[in-house]
Amino acid sequence: MATLYHVPLSPFCRKVRLSLAEKKIEVQLVDERYWEKDPDFLRRNPAGKVPVLKIDNKTLSESSAICEYLEDRYPTPSLMPKGPGQRFEVRRLVAWFDDKFHHEVTKNLLYERVNRKIEGSGYPVAANVKSGAKAIKYHLDYMSWLLDNRRWLAGDSMTLADFAAAAHLSSLDYIRDVDWNRAPAVKDWYAKIKSRPAFRSILADHVPGFPPPRHYANLDF
Numbered sequence: 001m002a003t004l005y006h007v008p009l010s011p012f013c014r015k016v017r018l019s020l021a022e023k024k025i026e027v028q029l030v031d032e033r034y035w036e037k038d039p040d041f042l043r044r045n046p047a048g049k050v051p052v053l054k055i056d057n058k059t060l061s062e063s064s065a066i067c068e069y070l071e072d073r074y075p076t077p078s079l080m081p082k083g084p085g086q087r088f089e090v091r092r093l094v095a096w097f098d099d100k101f102h103h104e105v106t107k108n109l110l111y112e113r114v115n116r117k118i119e120g121s122g123y124p125v126a127a128n129v130k131s132g133a134k135a136i137k138y139h140l141d142y143m144s145w146l147l148d149n150r151r152w153l154a155g156d157s158m159t160l161a162d163f164a165a166a167a168h169l170s171s172l173d174y175i176r177d178v179d180w181n182r183a184p185a186v187k188d189w190y191a192k193i194k195s196r197p198a199f200r201s202i203l204a205d206h207v208p209g210f211p212p213p214r215h216y217a218n219l220d221f
């Protein structure tokens with residue numbers, strides 16, 4: 001069986017968990033306190049970051065490289081379209097969420113409110129939280145604009161782009177930082193993706209000291 005070293009609210013780990021679950025690959029989850037820099041962990045990934053996936057006698061890191069490995073090795077069901085233009089769009093959007101959204105929103109909200117407390121690195125910096133709360137509005141509006149023209153974020157089918165976005169938004173929803181009323185199209189998209197069996201384990205997450213809101217695991221909101 002595969003083993004994923006992760007932290008429950010990490011969007012990068014969640015993206016990999018969603019890919020594994022959608023492809024029905026059984027996985028054992030191991031909580032990794034990456035900030036403690038355990039030598040065994042650093043041997044598995046010298047970059048010192050989660051996720052790390054052990055599968056097929058390999059130790060893999062970097063969430064997008066992992067997801068593309070899974071796509072190549074376990075192609076069904078596919079989370080990547082076939083055409084070069086569509087594949088480009090999926091990769092562009094995965095980078096949008098894992099780079100831009102992560103820096104502007106996830107770091108400023110999730111890492112300030114949750115990671116600082118768990119890692120013992122002080123109180124949230126109010127200016128960062130304010131900046132994240134402002135930036136998420138722009139991102140929700142951008143997603144709404146995409147979803148006005150498409151069924152899924154990158155086109156007609158569900159892809160890794162949807163999992164990247166849902167991974168970030170689900171972690172932020174866990175701490176009540178998503179104003180779903182601002183973006184009905186995004187809310188509908190999230191309700192659709194959240195009701196997939198692949199999402200179950202993510203909706204069952206409980207981080208001690210941070211109880212999720214009631215709607216977090218509610219499939220109809």
Ligand SMILES: N[C@@H](CCC(=O)N[C@@H](CS)C(=O)NCC(=O)O)C(=O)O
Pocket residue numbers: 010011012034047048049050051061062063064098
């Ligand atoms: N580009 C990496 C980013 C992973 C990442 O930043 N993970 C965070 C947890 S959400 C981490 O392990 N941070 C530890 C560090 O940066 O030292 C990926 O996609 O896997």
